[in-house]
Amino acid sequence: DVKVTQSSRYLVKRTGEKVFLECVQDMDHENMFWYRQDPGLGLRLIYFSYDVKMKEKGDIPEGYSVSREKKERFSLILESASTNQTSMYLCASSLLTSGKNEQYFGPGTRLTVT
Amino acid sequence: AQTVTQSQPEMSVQEAETVTLSCTYDTSENNYYLFWYKQPPSRQMILVIRQEAYKQQNATENRFSVNFQKAAKSFSLKISDSQLGDTAMYFCAFTSYSGGGADGLTFGKGTHLIIQP
Numbered sequence: 289d290v291k292v293t294q295s296s297r298y299l300v301k302r303t304g305e306k307v308f309l310e311c312v313q314d315m316d317h318e319n320m321f322w323y324r325q326d327p328g329l330g331l332r333l334i335y336f337s338y339d340v341k342m343k344e345k346g347d348i349p350e351g352y353s354v355s356r357e358k359k360e361r362f363s364l365i366l367e368s369a370s371t372n373q374t375s376m377y378l379c380a381s382s383l384l385t386s387g388k389n390e391q392y393f394g395p396g397t398r399l400t401v402t
Numbered sequence: 403a404q405t406v407t408q409s410q411p412e413m414s415v416q417e418a419e420t421v422t423l424s425c426t427y428d429t430s431e432n433n434y435y436l437f438w439y440k441q442p443p444s445r446q447m448i449l450v451i452r453q454e455a456y457k458q459q460n461a462t463e464n465r466f467s468v469n470f471q472k473a474a475k476s477f478s479l480k481i482s483d484s485q486l487g488d489t490a491m492y493f494c495a496f497t498s499y500s501g502g503g504a505d506g507l508t509f510g511k512g513t514h515l516i517i518q519p
Contacts, residue, residue: 321507323506323507323509328411328511329511330406330408330493330509330511331493331495331507331509332509333506333507333508336505336506346506347506376445378447380447380507389435389452389499389505390437390449390452391449391507392449393446393447395444395445395446396445396446
């Protein structure tokens with residue numbers, strides 16, 4: 289089974305702090321994604337990556353950056369956390385050649401910025 | 403840009419009943435994938451069912467089936483013999499067929515399904 293893990297289930301940070309959210313997958317997937325989930329808005333794509341050191345902006349990249357130094361790890365960075373970034377963050381991965389476009393999700397990190 | 407619309411924020415049915423969740427989408431593309439994901443209170447997103455746009459046959463997975471109407475851009479999920487464990491948020495999602503699978507998913511806002519005992 290594909291396993292996608294995220295470094296924290298819950299995180300509380302102060303406004304202005306630099307925040308790192310880590311995601312690791314163990315199935316050698318090429319593609320990795322970061323989404324944020326807000327009530328009434330569903331999930332929205334922040335960034336994604338299809339290869340090491342490659343990144344693409346999603347629908348809401350403002351205020352975020354990402355890093356992918358190793359194939360299995362994809363980090364989401366909040367350079368200066370703000371209260372409007374309080375949200376649930378979900379990481380996902382998918383296999384490039386599967387032809388199925390199925391994404392496998394981690395358990396999510398609930399981030400609160402105070 | 404693609405959009406996905408789920409018009410039912412919340413639904414409640416009795417255990418063992420059949421329930422249908424609605425989803426419509428808008429796209430100019432001809433090749434794409436549609437998904438239904440389930441998110442129970444544990445928050446873990448679980449893939450329920452997948453449909454390729456080029457396939458006319460509706461996908462089925464045990465008690466879950468879809469009614470895919472490509473011309474109408476409609477993709478509803480039917481859950482038969484509903485169980486208490488089906489209580490969850492259900493999200494309809496779309497992704498284009500890029501060949502590489504590197505496109506992100508576009509999600510609807512979700513339907514909160516409650517199965518009553």
